[in-house]
Amino acid sequence: MQPNNDEAIIPEEDAKLPAKRERPRRKAALKSEEKMMEQAAKDEADDIEDEEDSKPAAKNDDIEEWEDSKPAAKKRPRRVSAALKKSEEPSSEGVVINVDAMVTVMECLDPRSLYNTALTCKSLLSRVTTTMVVRSALIHGDNAKKTFEELYKLMKNHSIHPPSPLRLLRLANGRKCEFCCEKSVLSLYQDMNIGAFSCWNCLTKGKDPLTKAFKSSWSRCWKNPIYRCILNHPRLASRYKSKGRFLWIQDRLDANGDKIGPLILWKNIDEMANSTEGANKNTALKAGGHSIRASYDTERDALGLGINAWIDQYMTDNLAAPPKVDYAEFIEAYTDITERAERIVREKEQKRREKRQAKEEKRQQRERERRAIVDKFLLDLEPLIDEPYRGLAMKKASSSFRTFDTPFIEDLVNPWVRSNGIINDNTAIEVAEKANEVLRLFPKLLELDFLSDDDAFEKAGKAFFREKFPNVEALFNNTSSFWSNGLNSKFVDLLKDGQSFKAICSLERNDLSPLLLATEPTASRSSTHLSSNSRKSLARRVWRKHWDHLDTDSSFDSTKNTLAFQASHNYIGQIFAKLDRYATWLGQEEKIADEDRRKSMLNEIVNGYYSQTLDYFMEQKDFELVKKYQTDSAFRFDEIHRMRGQN
Numbered sequence: 001m002q003p004n005n006d007e008a009i010i011p012e013e014d015a016k017l018p019a020k021r022e023r024p025r026r027k028a029a030l031k032s033e034e035k036m037m038e039q040a041a042k043d044e045a046d047d048i049e050d051e052e053d054s055k056p057a058a059k060n061d062d063i064e065e066w067e068d069s070k071p072a073a074k075k076r077p078r079r080v081s082a083a084l085k086k087s088e089e090p091s092s093e094g095v096v097i098n099v100d101a102m103v104t105v106m107e108c109l110d111p112r113s114l115y116n117t118a119l120t121c122k123s124l125l126s127r128v129t130t131t132m133v134v135r136s137a138l139i140h141g142d143n144a145k146k147t148f149e150e151l152y153k154l155m156k157n158h159s160i161h162p163p164s165p166l167r168l169l170r171l172a173n174g175r176k177c178e179f180c181c182e183k184s185v186l187s188l189y190q191d192m193n194i195g196a197f198s199c200w201n202c203l204t205k206g207k208d209p210l211t212k213a214f215k216s217s218w219s220r221c222w223k224n225p226i227y228r229c230i231l232n233h234p235r236l237a238s239r240y241k242s243k244g245r246f247l248w249i250q251d252r253l254d255a256n257g258d259k260i261g262p263l264i265l266w267k268n269i270d271e272m273a274n275s276t277e278g279a280n281k282n283t284a285l286k287a288g289g290h291s292i293r294a295s296y297d298t299e300r301d302a303l304g305l306g307i308n309a310w311i312d313q314y315m316t317d318n319l320a321a322p323p324k325v326d327y328a329e330f331i332e333a334y335t336d337i338t339e340r341a342e343r344i345v346r347e348k349e350q351k352r353r354e355k356r357q358a359k360e361e362k363r364q365q366r367e368r369e370r371r372a373i374v375d376k377f378l379l380d381l382e383p384l385i386d387e388p389y390r391g392l393a394m395k396k397a398s399s400s401f402r403t404f405d406t407p408f409i410e411d412l413v414n415p416w417v418r419s420n421g422i423i424n425d426n427t428a429i430e431v432a433e434k435a436n437e438v439l440r441l442f443p444k445l446l447e448l449d450f451l452s453d454d455d456a457f458e459k460a461g462k463a464f465f466r467e468k469f470p471n472v473e474a475l476f477n478n479t480s481s482f483w484s485n486g487l488n489s490k491f492v493d494l495l496k497d498g499q500s501f502k503a504i505c506s507l508e509r510n511d512l513s514p515l516l517l518a519t520e521p522t523a524s525r526s527s528t529h530l531s532s533n534s535r536k537s538l539a540r541r542v543w544r545k546h547w548d549h550l551d552t553d554s555s556f557d558s559t560k561n562t563l564a565f566q567a568s569h570n571y572i573g574q575i576f577a578k579l580d581r582y583a584t585w586l587g588q589e590e591k592i593a594d595e596d597r598r599k600s601m602l603n604e605i606v607n608g609y610y611s612q613t614l615d616y617f618m619e620q621k622d623f624e625l626v627k628k629y630q631t632d633s634a635f636r637f638d639e640i641h642r643m644r645g646q647n
Contacts, residue, residue, distance in 0.1 A: 103127045110140040111172035118169065125166070131333040133168040138337050143186045144172040151195060152334045155327050159237040160195035161259040162326040170254075177202055178254075179210065194237055194248065194261050203239065204246060212266045215244035226273050229307045235315065237262035263321050271318075277310055370420065377416060377423050378403075384432030389439040392476040406476060407488035409435060438492050442472050450500045455558060457565035460519045461512065465504055480508050501556045510550045513539035515565075522572045529583050529602040538575065538606045541614060542568050578618065579605070585623045601630055612640055 102124055106117055114136050118128045137144035151171065154160045163171065170178075174197040177183050183199040194203070194210070203210050214231070221227040230236065231245060239246040247266040254260050264272075315321035382394050395405045403417055404410045412431050415421040448465055451458040469475055478485040486507040494503035505512065516522050516539045530538070546564045549557070579602055586598045605617045605626075613629075616639060620626050629636050 097121070097123070099123050099127060107132055107135065109136060111136050111144045111169065115169050115173050118166075128165045128169065130165050130168060130329045131337075133165055133172060134330065134333040135337050137168075137172045138334070138341055146186075147171055147174065148334065152331070154195050154237055155330050155334075157234040157237075158321075158324050158327050159235045159264075160262050162322055162330065163195070163260070164256065164258055166256060167254055167258060167260070168330075171197065194239065196252070196260050210249065210252070210261075211239060211246035212249050213241070213244040214238075214247050214266060214269055217244070220273075224273055226307070227269065230269055230272055230311060233264075233308060233311050235312070235321075236264050263315060263319060268319060272311065272314055275314065275318075277314065373423055374417050377428055378413070380428040381413070381432055384428060384436075386436050386439055389442070389472065392473060393435065393439060395476070405485065407484045407486075408438060408492045411489050438495065441495050442475060445495065445500055445504060446472065446475075448504075450556070452558070455562055456519070457515075457562050458558065460515050460565075461501075464512065464515055464518070468508075469504075475507070478507055499556065502550065505550060510547070511540060511543060512547070513543035516542065516568050516572060519569075522569050525573060525576050529579060529599050530606065531603060534603045534606045538572065538614075541606070542571050542575075546571070575606075575614075575618065582617075582623055582626065586627070601627075604630060612643065616643065 102117070106114055106124070106128070109117060111133070114128075114133070118125045134148060137148045148171075151163075151168075155162065175184060175186065176197070177185050177199040178197040179202040180199060183201070185197045185199055196210075198210055204213075215221070216228065216231060221231075231238075236245075237248070247264070247269070248262040249266050251259055251265070252261050312321075316323075382390065385393055393404075393406055393409050397403060397405050397410075402410055403413060412434055416423050416427060416431075421427075446469055448462045451462040451465075453459050453462070469478070475487065476485055478487075480486060486509075491503050491506050494500075494506060513536070517535060522539075546568045549560060549564070553560070582605075583598060583602055586601065605613050608614060616629055617626055620629075629639055
C-alpha cells in the first residue's frame with residue numbers, strides 16, 4: 001500500500017522520546033484512592049470518545065483501509081494502572097463471617113478454645129449459649145467437668161444466682177481466685193458451695209472476707225427452732241466448718257455486672273426468722289415441743305408445717321430470688337449431656353473392649369499358626385538327630401518355661417521356638433547339624449584319654465568320672481546341677497575348644513571334693529567325732545581353698561593340679577589331727593562333760609558360718625580361746641570383726 005500523502009508528518013521534535021518526568025513529590029504520591037479512580041475513569045471516557053469520533057458513519061469498501069489507519073490505543077499512566085489493579089484486589093475489611101457456620105464449629109471446641117473464639121467479635125459472643133458451654137465442659141472433662149459437677153448441685157437446689165453463658169465460660173476456664181487473682185484454684189471445691197472461684201483466704205479472712213460464720217450453737221438458734229429450719233434449707237448455700245456455717249456476707253458482682261454467689265446472705269437469716277411469718281412458724285414449732293430436737297426431726301417438721309414453701313416464697317418476695325425457670329436450661333442441658341456422655345463413654349468402652357477382643361483373637365490366631373509351624377519344625381528336627389542320642393537329646397521338659405531338658409539343645413532351638421525367628425525349610429537341617437556336631441564329641445569325652453594313669457590325681461579323677469558317667473545316658477541324667485543336667489552352652493564351648501577336663505568338671509560345678517575322701521591318705525584317716533555330712537563339708541571347704549584355679553585357668557595344668565591335690569590331703573590331715581587334740585582337751589577335767597555336746601562343738605567347727613569358725617580354729621593355738629569363741633557370742637562377734645579387718 002502506498003503511503004497516504006494526506007497523513008500529517010510528525011515534527012522532528014515530537015518524534016523524539018519524551019524526557020523522563022521528574023519524580024513526583026511524596027505529597028503527590030500519597031493521593032487518595034478516590035482521586036486516582038476518578039482520573040482513571042476520566043481517561044477511559046476520553047478514550048471512548050476519541051474512538052467514536054474516529055469511526056466512519058457507515059461501513060463502506062474503505063473499511064480495511066480505515067482499520068489499517070486506526071490510531072493506536074492510548075496508554076494509561078502508571079499510577080492509574082496501579083490504582084485499578086489495587087481496586088481489583090479483595091479488601092479484608094469487606095470479608096463476611098458466616099456466623100451460623102462458626103457457631104457449629106464452636107459447639108465442638110474445648111472450653112479454652114471456645115472462650116478465645118467467643119471473644120473475637122460481638123456476633124459470636126452473643127451466640128454463646130448455656131447448653132454450648134455445658135456440653136464443652138462435660139465432654140472435654142478435666143477441671144471444667146469437676147467445676148460443673150459441683151455447680152450442678154447448686155443449680156439443682158436453686159441456691160445461687162444463675163450464671164450467664166459468659167459467666168459459665170469463665171468458670172469453665174478458671175485457674176485462679178477471681179477475687180485476689182493470686183492463688184491457684186483449679187475448680188470449684190466440693191465443700192465451698194458458693195458458686196465462685198475463691199481461695200480460703202478470700203473466703204474467710206482478709207479485710208473484706210466473702211463469708212462469715214453463723215454458729216448453730218448460739219442461744220437464739222436453740223431457742224427458736226425456725227433457725228435450724230432455715231439453716232437446713234436446700235436453697236441455703238454455705239460452707240460448713242467446726243466454727244459454724246460460713247454464709248455469704250453481701251451481694252457480689254462479676255466483671256459484667258451480674259450478681260454471683262449464694263442467694264441467702266448472712267443478715268437474711270435473722271431477718272427471715274424475725275419476720276411475722278417466721279415468728280408464726282416458730283410458734284407452731286414450739287407448740288409441738290420441737291425446740292431442741294435433732295436436725296433431721298426439724299426438717300421433717302418443717303416439711304409438715306410448710307416451712308420450706310414459706311422460705312421459698314420469702315426469698316421471692318424479699319430477696320428478689322430469680323425464678324426457678326432461670327435454672328431450667330442449665331439443669332436440662334447438664335442432665336441431657338451427662339446421659340449422652342455416659343452413653344458415649346459406654347459405647348467407646350464397648351468399642352475398646354471389642355477391639356481388644358479382636359486383637360486378642362488375632363494374637364491367639366497368630367500364636368496358633370506360629371505354634372503349628374514350631375511343632376512341624378520340631379517334628380522335622382527329631383529324625384535328623386543321630387540315632388544313639390535322639391531320645392536323650394530330644395527329651396521334652398516338664399516345665400512350661402522350657403522345651404527340652406538338655407540346655408544346649410534348648411539354646412539351639414530357642415531362637416525359633418521362643419523368639420519368633422523365621423522358620424524355613426533348611427532351619428531344621430541347620431539346627432540338627434549343630435546338635436550332632438556336639439553329640440559326636442561325647443564318646444571321646446567319656447574315654448577320658450586326656451587323664452593319665454601315671455599321675456595320682458588324674459588316675460583318681462579318671463576312676464571318679466568313669467564311675468560317675470559310665471555311658472552317654474549318664475551324662476544326660478546328671479543331677480549335680482540345680483535345675484538341669486549341666487550340658488549347657490558353657491560345657492559345649494569348653495568341649496569344642498578341646499578343654500575336656502574343664503568341660504567334664506563343669507558338670508560337677510568344679511567340685512571334685514569326693515576325690516579327697518576316696519583317695520589316700522585321707523581315706524585311711526578318720527575322726528570318730530565327725531559325722532559323714534561334716535566330712536563332706538570339710539572336703540568341700542578344703543577343695544574351694546586349694547582348687548580355685550580351675551575357674552580361672554584357661555588350660556589344663558597337670559603340675560598345678562598334682563600340687564593342689566597333695567596340699568589338700570595334707571591340710572585335711574592337719575585338721576583331723578587338731579580336732580582329735582581339741583576333743584581330748586575338752587574331755588580333760590570335765591570341761592565339757594557331755595559327750596554329745598563335745599561332738600556337737602567339733603562338728604560346729606567344720607560346719608560353722610562359711611569357713612570363719614574353721615579358719616579361727618586353725619589359727620588359734622590356745623584351745624581356751626576356741627572354747628570361748630564357741631560359747632561366748634559377744635567374744636565371737638568381736639573376733640569375727642577382727643578377722644574381717646585383717647583380711
